[in-house]
Amino acid sequence: MAICQVVVSCAQSIRNEKYIGGNWIDFSVDAPPTEVFDHNVFPNQPNVMFNYIPTSKKIAFSTYFLKTDTLSLYRYTIILDHAPIKLNQSFEGLNVYEDKFNPQLNNVNLGAYNIANKILTILLYKTSQPDKVFKSIYFAKSIQPAKINSITKGVVFDDGGIGTTADPDNIKDILLSNDTRTLNIVIDKSDIDFLYCVMIKDQTSGKIIFSSTSWNYDNSHYDDVSDDYLPYVSIDKGIFKKSGDYEVIIEPFIQGGTSKAAIEKFITKHKISINFEEEKFFSTKQLITSGLLFALIAGAITGGLAVYIKNQQIKKKVAAEAKQKEIAQLQLNSVRSQLNPHFLFNALAGIQNLMNKNEIDNANRYLSKFARLTRNVLDSKELISLIEEKTLLDDYLQMEQLRFGFRYKINASADLDTENIEIPAMLLQPFVENAVKHGIAEKGKDGEIAVSFEKQVSNLVLKITDNGSGFDTTQTYDGLGLALSKNRISLLNTVYKDTPFILNIQSDTNGTMITITLSQWL
Template sequence: MKTLIIIFLSSLICVVVTGQVVTDQERTYPLSDTPTALDANGNLNSFGVTQLRSKITLFLKADKHTKSIRPFNQIPNDPLGSIVFLDGAKQVEVTTRLKKDSLKYYRYSIIENDTNVIISNNTLRKIDFAWPDGSDLPGHLTMNLQIPEVTGKKITIKIYRLPEVDRITTLIIYNKPFERIKILTKRLISDDRTSKIRHRKVMDLGYYPEIFVDEKTNGIALSVKKTDLDFAYQVYVFNQVEKTKLQYRYVPNNNWDYNTRDGNPIIFIDKSYFGELGDYEIKIIPDPILLGHRYTLESSAHIINSKGQMSFNVASLPGVFSIREMGIIAMIILMAAICIAVLIIERNKKKTRKKVMQAQSKTEAAKGELDQIRSQLNPHFVYNSLSGIQNLMNQNETEKANSYLNKFARLTRNILNDQELISIQDERNLLDDYLTMESLRFQFTYEINIIGDTNFPNTEIPAMLLQPFVENAIKHNMAILQDKGKLLIELKADQKNVILSLKDNGQGFDTHKTYEGLGLKLCKKRIELLNQLYKECPVSMTIDSGTKGTTVTIILENWL
């Protein structure tokens, strides 16, 4: 019975997985708009060929002899690595644009065909163009990397900026035919259960055209001769299901092992790829997408030779159940599995409902505390504003007091709306109104900047996060400095984060000291509650203060 179950499960996996294949006639790679070396006017095209994460942008021009160019490819497992495929090029020009005063920090190397080091950690010396004042890049230089002749070669460029020696931008220029792959060894891997200690059994297939697959079989391991572009090759398993119908499956690239003793990579092909009886063929070919044209696997015959493929037949073992018999058993087990699954799902639903109710209760409690904190912060703001109006009236500055009062009325209406979230633009307007009022009293100068794309001002954030710190800056610094006081407020986008910052030129304060005022305590408590409500978008705050001023920074992560 135990053997029956094991055989059934192995076959069931094969049936399910094999049902996901597509025929060779159905699968093709669409023809994209492949770039060319020359533009419509016959001029050489320039391509930006580095990854977006790289801080060093490289530009490439191929000569007029280039038949095709595929410039936008990432090197697997290298976020700063790119590869450009060329056909027929003789010369290429690679340049970068750097600030003149930072040129001395850059180093680069050039390696030819992985073995010949042309340039090693040199500085960039050849200037192609100096960008003048008034241009798009004033103070920059276009530097030429002086690439040698590339006919039939693989050229590897590595460039970095000191001291970041571990952030190397890599560019591979591949201007040669793909190497024909060669399979060195073919081994069938199985579990040896003849003893109590379980270990692997390896059988060298050699030229055996027939293999047997059972519950002990793990798969086939192929060792192939190393090429100069190992990651560019893919493995396909073909199966002749009918006389006129060929189906195949792709083996994922993460099945490759490149860290072997002899340096030759090994690909492991699980037995699920050849679990059914029949004729199979394994082919190792370059990635069709990298070839750069409309492509089917059958049209790859000119790239595959007999040393890059393996043919075999999976034969049946005595006493193995037929597919029909296994299908009946599968249906019985499937029905039982469905019943069990329904019971498990119902049980999980009850647990989920309980967790949701608990989470909702915690959320409502956090919202209540937030409202309480805002109700404490709002009077603090109102008292400060009324104090400013009183001072202006006492000084008989009626016109300023009227202007102040109008701004105060608009601010009060917005505060009474009691919105927890507010757009970046509205937050900026509230701050501007308040600072306009206070600058009438103390004659300081201020600046508010929104830094981001056109949609950034519409992003909603918790309202009045910076307001308490603005009030403190005015009370403790601007009121003293008067017309010498300066405030800089920035609301900016940084990748997926929103960063709010306030900087003044006051005398600073001891951030480690405990003060009697409630403003800072309430702000910290509010941030703590916001983090309970928005767990996937945490909010953090830092305060840096010294003799030259104070900077408050609030970061809202993943708000964009």
């Protein structure tokens, strides 16, 4: 068997000052060394290692810890073809051997597995750092060339909005208009999207003018057939300096001994022709001036110029506000992208807690709620109805109720049209999660949480109360959830200037009440 050693976290070893146990994995496969391409890392996937072993049928693993490490503080998950076969397991109780080459290390056996034509993934983390997950992928399939699904354009519309346009029947002749901002290369989704690198080659000079592995996933490229988001790389229009012929090259980023000839069969090449829309030379000022000269009304020329200058000032102001709104929206997306993994890791900790207490039925019910909740959390809709927000909160609170046994209620005023009134997605969930974790988790069945949606004249008032022990609202805490939520409300006020969001937090030893007022929202 060929023996291959993979370090999951780049540039870490026993000699480093900062050592994280379990991040050093040995694996052995029944394939010659020439068919093992290990230690592939990617800038778009931190703490991820990809190992290409196309002819392997069996694989065995072991990992290493310092003898001073406490094995009960570490967890591992093994996934085979998307199905977990070891889920959030502790290293405690596994077979441990002293490393014969380094007396400071212990070797822990993780078992052997059949991997022919499969994908096996190992996840490792320390319980004190659950958001720092080391991931190692073992790919025992033949890599397929990426398939280009479409080529779309990111544009700015006349009203200042942004979006995408595409001609599904034409992915060769690309017209870049004055409104075009980006060119998007969209591929069919696969298990290894992150492996591919997109390059643009200028056919005239033969030079590579663009290279990226930054794949995006959002609802701008949603596929109804697969019911999933298609990966795409966004290319700034500015890299194309002139009209002409270019080539899109998509190749897997594999190292570890692969030759250029071996990689060639995995490469996708697609030629495109870029053309720029001709600039419009007749401005509003010139048309107005020509009309005034034709009518020989000299006095109206001054008036026309004044109107033009005023319009230009208004356009600049509108453009600046649209740009500011666009920046705030991007920042909002960034904040939400941080809230999503924060929620998911907390939920996984809940599943782990139930499994550790051997409450299998509750863990299964928790997982059922978690599946539907995860789909809603990962949905990138900006606004959702009050009834959808209520359903999301209901799922989450029922899920946590299995762990802590508290009571809760969610009420909406009868004069609210909950199916048609919309609010920013997941506006309340982080605050409700904070009430559970830091408010009533320790109170058990005596804990109470109340959520209400109320109408006050033209304002929409959202309240969350709990009977926990409260906290000092003047202090800054280490947790991400509350800080990110406050930052998100600040950004929402940049986007919705005419309907400001007002956050008020009151807390004492009898509990906490959080009020979010959406001014002039109704």
